[in-house]
Amino acid sequence: MTTSELKKALRQGGVDVNILTNEGDLYLVQVDYMGRLSLLTEDGMPVRFRGLSECSGKLASLGVRKGFMVQQLPYDEMINNAERPQADRLPMYFH
Numbered sequence: 367m368t369t370s371e372l373k374k375a376l377r378q379g380g381v382d383v384n385i386l387t388n389e390g391d392l393y394l395v396q397v398d399y400m401g402r403l404s405l406l407t408e409d410g411m412p413v414r415f416r417g418l419s420e421c422s423g424k425l426a427s428l429g430v431r432k433g434f435m436v437q438q439l440p441y442d443e444m445i446n447n448a449e450r451p452q453a454d455r456l457p458m459y460f461h
Contacts, residue, residue, distance in 0.1 A: 367397045367404040369413075369428055375399045376429045383433035385421055385458065393421040396436075426460035433458050 367375070375381045375397070382398040393415040395406035405412040415421035418435075425433065434455040 367399065368407055372397060372406060372430075373428055381430075383425060383430050384455075385418070385425075385433060385435045387435060387437045391416065393418060395421065395425065422458065422460050430460050432460065 372381070380400060384396040384398070386394045386396050388394065394412055395415075397404050397406060407413060413424075415424065435458050437454045437456075
């Protein structure tokens with residue numbers, strides 16, 4: 367989903383936004399809109415953020431007010447527990 371598509375979807379409602387963390391220094395945005403999951407993209411590539419403040423600032427500028435930070439733990443992968451429910455979801459608010 368592109369940034370312009372996200373803005374349009376936000377006006378229509380029913381959008382959930384997750385910030386996916388990867389090794390603590392790389393962040394991706396996952397959008398759940400009408401049951402479809404997609405990454406936030408620009409020029410056909412996922413938008414990668416180098417910090418949480420950069421990511422939350424961009425989301426706020428697009429009109430996102432709340433979302434979740436989702437952190438997959440390497441330990442879950444090691445013990446084959448990657449399919450467990452997303453218990454590590456931290457609510458976040460953007461302004």
